[in-house]
Amino acid sequence: MRAVAAVGAIALAAVGCGTDEAAEPTAGDQVTxxxxxxxxxxxxxxxxxxxxxxxxxxxxxxxxxxxxxxxxxxxxxxxxxxxxxxxxxxxxxxxxxxxxxxxxxxxxxxxxNRLEIAVPAGNPGRITGLADFGKTEPKIALCAEQVPCGAAAKTVFEAAGVNPQPDTRESDVKAVLTKVTLGEVDAALVYRTDVQAAGSKVEGIDFPESGKAVNxxxxxxxxxxxxxxxxxxxxxxxxxxxxxxxxxxxxxxxx
CATH class of the missing domain: 3.40.190.10 (Periplasmic binding protein-like II)
Incomplete structure (x- = not known):
């Protein structure tokens, strides 16, 4: 495994929910x-x-x-x-x-939630699936194993029989996603919701083993x-x- 580094960047963005209605009052509607x-x-x-x-x-x-x-x-x-x-x-x-x-x-x-492969727009590293994470050529980012996205990644790699070769392990999933959006890595494992939130900056690739580690x-x-x-x-x-x-x-x- 190549040297790893940790970067604690978190990307903050707000997305709409498709409704303009205010929440219905609940038992706690008088809270302040x-x-x-x-x-x-x-x-x-x-x-x-x-x-x-x-x-x-x-x-x-x-x-x-x-x-x-x-x-x-x-x-x-x-x-x-x-x-x-x-x-x-x-x-x-x-x-x-x-x-x-x-x-x-x-x-x-x-x-x-479940994991999905994230690659920069256009997929410059020509990533096709989880097996590419076991190769030395592409630059790979993963979450640290002690955080949920890293633990889930470990589970899917074991299920797929892949020995990952990450260039960096990050402190949380948003830090991993940032590596992809900036084009600093060819691929990463993040949640599919993060791929969707990133919009046109990244592309997502599904893989069958993701069902083995639903969070x-x-x-x-x-x-x-x-x-x-x-x-x-x-x-x-x-x-x-x-x-x-x-x-x-x-x-x-x-x-």
């Missing part, structure tokens, strides 16, 4: 203040849009996000970061927070949430039909 949400990097676009919709439905609330690798977010929560809601890209990282006593409610899986995304309010009312209302909204429409449009699977 700030709700702090720690969410997996692959939720950047969808949660950014949902935050706007949630604020529109609850004028007294402001949603503040911290997007990053689920493993890193879980560690920050365990160390005492003041958080209202945690949305993870894998049950493993959510369970770590539950085991630490930071979450007492039952986490709910709200979407599922469940759980969400839950923190037991010591500084704004517990807003936390509960936000989690309810994430699990609403209105939010589901945003996720489906972005390419996520229903739970």
């Amino acid at each position: 203040g700030t709700v702090t949400v720690f969410a997996a990097a692959s939720l950047t676009e969808t949660f950014t849009e949902l935050g706007k919709q949630f604020e529109a439905a609850h004028p007294g609330v402001k949603v503040v996000y911290n997007f990053g690798a689920s493993s890193a977010l879980a560690e920050q929560i365990k160390q005492g970061a003041p958080v209202d809601v945690f949305a993870s890209a894998a049950p493993k990282n959510m369970q770590q927070v539950v085991d630490a006593g930071e979450i007492t409610a039952e986490p709910v899986t709200f979407v599922r 469940d995304y759980p969400v839950a309010p923190l037991a010591k949430a500084p704004n517990s009312a807003a936390a509960t209302a936000f989690v309810d909204f994430v699990n609403s039909e209105q939010a589901r429409a945003v996720f489906v449009e972005a390419g996520f699977d229903k739970p």
Whole structure:
């Protein structure tokens, strides 16, 4: 395996959900203040849009996000970061927070996601499938194995019998995607929702082994949430039909 490097870049972009309707009021429609949400990097676009919709439905609330690798977010929560809601890209990282006593409610899986090969527009490296990741010629980017997208990649490589030869392993899926959009690598494994969010900057290539590592995304309010009312209302909204429409449009699977 060639030398690896880590870059913590996260690409932030907001996408529309295909509806201009405000969220229907819920039991938490009187909530006010700030709700702090720690969410997996692959939720950047969808949660950014949902935050706007949630604020529109609850004028007294402001949603503040911290997007990053689920493993890193879980560690920050365990160390005492003041958080209202945690949305993870894998049950493993959510369970770590539950085991630490930071979450007492039952986490709910709200979407599922799977990997897709991402290549720069025009596919200059002529990547055709997962087998190319085992070759030394193309430049390859993968997520670090301790984060959900890296763990999923390890599973699909084992299923395909491929020994990957990455040039770089990044701290989260958005950092990997950035390598592709900038043309710094010939191919990478990211979530298919990230390929869709990147638009014309990248092309996606499906592969059959992706079904071997479908990621469940759980969400839950923190037991010591500084704004517990807003936390509960936000989690309810994430699990609403209105939010589901945003996720489906972005390419996520229903739970």
